[in-house]
Amino acid sequence: MADSNDSGERIGELIAGRRKYLGLSEEDVACKLADASGYTPSRTDVWRWETEYEGRTPGPQYLPHLAEVLELDESRLRRARAATKAARRFKVSAPVSSAEVIARLLPADTELSPLGTTTGRTVGAADAEALLRRVHGIRLADDVLAGGDLVEAVIRELRSAIRLHNDTCHSEAVGRRLLSGVGELAQLAGWVATDSGGRADPVPLFRLGVAAAKQAEDGPLAAHLLGSWGYWEANRGNLQRGLDLVRAAGPEISGGHVRVRSLTAARLAWVSTLARDHRTALTAIDTAMDQVDAADEKSPASADPRRWLYWVNRDEQEVMQARVYTQLHRPLRAVPLLRKVLAAYDASHAREYALYASWLAVALADANEPEEAAKSADRMFEVLAGLPSSRAQDRSKAVTTALRRFREVPEVVEVLERWGV
Template sequence: MGNIGASIRREREQRGWSQARLAREVCRAAGVVGEPVGRQEVSRWETGKRTPREWLPFIAAALGVPVEALRKPQTAAEPPLPTLADYLPDDDPLAALSAHTGRRIGAGQVADLKQRVHGLRLADDVLAGGDLMRPALRELRSAVRLYQEGTHSELTGRQLLVQIGELAQIAGWIASDAGQHAEAERIYRLGLSAAHRAEDSTLAGNLLGSLAYQRTNTGDLRAGIDMAQAALHSAEDAPPRARALYFDRVAWAHAKAGEAQPAMRALGEAGESLAQHGGEDEPDYLYWVDSGELQVMEARVFTELRRPLRAVPILRDVLGRYDATHARELALYLSWLSVAYADANEPEESAAVAERVISLSADVASERTAERVRVILSRLQEFPDVPEVSALLAEHETACMRQL
C-alpha cells in the first residue's frame, strides 16, 4: 500500500467511515451528480492499486485535511496491521504432492465435489458438529487427494482448490461446533492455503473470519480482533454479502472484548454492505447471509454489551419467524434471549427461555449449545431466591447427577 493509500485509510478509519461513505463524501466534495466514485474505487486507492490523481483534492476536502497530509509519509510508530498472509500455514499442506501422476480430473469431478460440499453445508443447517465430523473430514481428505494425486489443467486445479477451501471452511466450522478447536484451526489453515493458491480473496476472507470467530469465542480476544480485521481488509473487492459477514465478525470480536464503539460501527458497516446486495455474482456459501442473520448478530452484540432493552425486541422478532427445524441455531439464539432477560432483571422470563434452550440442546451434539447452557445457568445463579430459577437449577443438577 502506498503512502497516499495508507493515509486515506487511516483518515477514513479515524472518522469511523466505511469506504462507501468516503466515496459519497468525495462525490459531494467534487460536486458531481451520481456516484462516479464507488466503494471499489476507494478500495483500489487504499490498497495502492490505483493512484487518485485528479480526485486527491476532493478526497482531502471530504476528509477535512490538507492534500499534503495525504501525500507525506506516515511517521506513526504503530506496527503494521496483520494481513491474511500472516495466518497462512508455515508449510503449504497442498504442495507436498504437487507432482500430479494419477488419473485425469475434469469439470465433471469438480462439479460432483461442488455438489457434495454444498450438501454438507445444508446438512450443517439441521445437524450438529458431533454428527457431521466424520463425514466432513472424510470428504476433505478425499478432495485433497483428488487435487494432489490427479492430473488436471490449470483452470481445473484452481477450481479444485476453491472447492477444497470451501470444504475446509464448513469442515472447520463443524469441528469447532464439536468442540475440536485445535483440529478446526488446522482445517481452517489448510483452507486458507487452498484459497491463497487459488487467488480467491473472498474465500480466504471467509476462512480467516471463521477462524477469528473461533478464537474470539474461545477467549483469545486480541487474536480474534486482529484476524477479523485482516479478513475484512484482505477482501476489499468481495461481494456485499461477504463484506457484511466479515463486518459482523469484527463487531462480535469487539463486543466480546467490551469495545462498544468499534462494535457498533462494524454493525453499521455490515448493514450498509448488505444494502448494496443485488444481482451480483457471489459464492454459493453466502446463501444464508440476510437481514435476519444481521439482526441476530446485532442482538448478540447488544446482549454481550449488557444492553438488554435493545437486544430483547430484536431477538423476539427474529425468533418469532425462525425455522424450528434448525434446532441448534434456535437453541443458540434463545440462549442470548435468556441472558438478555436476566440482564433486564426478568429472571422468571429468563428461566422460562432457558428451559427451552436446555430441552432443545439435549439431543444436539454441539459444544456451542452446551457452552451456552453453562453460560445461562451461571447467569441465573444470581437469582437463587426466584422460585422459577431455583426449580430450574435443581432440575438441571438432578439431571446431571443421573448422567454420572
C-alpha cells in the same frame, strides 16, 4: 439406580425397557405410580407414554415418582423426556444417522461414497462443479446436525477432495475450482471441529483452507476462512489473535462482494465486543447491517453464486447485532431482535435455535425479567437435551450463571431444578 444416558434417548423406549427389565406390567407401573404419587394414572396412560401415542409423555409431576418406580435417576428421565419433545418439535420422528442426513442433502447426481480412486485420470470443469455442489450438500447438513455428529464425515470428505486435486490431471482453471472446493471443505471442517468438543483441532484445518483459497486466488473464501478462524480464537479467549485474523480478512475482499464484507464486519463487531472495544463493535455492526441490506436489495442470499453465503441475510445478521447488544448490556435493543428471529426460525435447526434462545435468556435476565428469562432458558435446555454441540453446551453455562442471580424467583428455581443446573 441406573445412571447412564444415551445421546438422544427417548422417553417411551426408556420407560418400556426399564419396565420389562424389572418384570413389571403396564398395570403394575400404573398402580405403583399411583401409590407413590397420589395421582391416578391408568394402564392406558403408561402404554401411551411408552408408545408416545399422539405425542404423549409423562407430565413433570410424575417424573420423581416414575424414577422411583423404575429405579432410574430422575435426571435421566427428564433428559429423555426433553429429547423426545425436542425431536417431535423439530420433526424428527426417529433417530437419523449423520450419514443419512448428508445423503439426503447431497445433490441427486452425487453419491455419499468417497470420491474414489483418482490417480492419473483427467478431470474437467464438470467434476470441479460436482465437487462444489457436493460441498454445499454437506454444508447444509451442518444446519441440522451438531459438530459431534458431523466432524468425522467432513474431514473424510476433505481428504477425498485433496486427493481429487493432487492426484488428477486438470487445467489451471479447473485446478483453481478444485482448490476452492478444498478451501470450502476446510472451512466447514474447521467450523464443525469447533463444535465437536475437542474431537478435532480446527487450527490446521483453517490454515489449510486459507492456503487453498489463496492458491485458488479466491479472496472472498480466504476472508471467510480467516474470519471463521478469528471468531473461534476470540471466543476461546485469544482476543488479540482473533482480532488479527478477522482484520486480515478485510484486505482479501476486492471489488464488490458486499455480502462477504457484511459477514466480515459482523465478525469484527463480535470480536471487538469481546475485546471491550465498544466503539469499534457498534460501528462495525451498523456497517454490517447496512451492507447486508444493500446485498439483499439486489438479490437474496440463496441466489448468491458463492453457495457458502446462503445464510448471510438480515435475520442472521440481526442475531449477531443482538448478541453484540447483549454482551454490551443493552438488553432493550437485543430482546426485540431475538424474539423476532426466533418467532420465525426454521424449527429443524435445533442447535441454532438453542443458541439464539440462550442469548434471549441472558438478555431478559439483564433486563431484570427473570420470569421471561426462565421461559427462554427452559426452551433452550429442552432443545439441548442429547445434542452433541460444544458451542450450545457452553452457552448453557452462561444462561445458568445469568439465572442464578434470581434464585428467589420461583420460575427460575423451577427451571434450575428441572434441569439439574
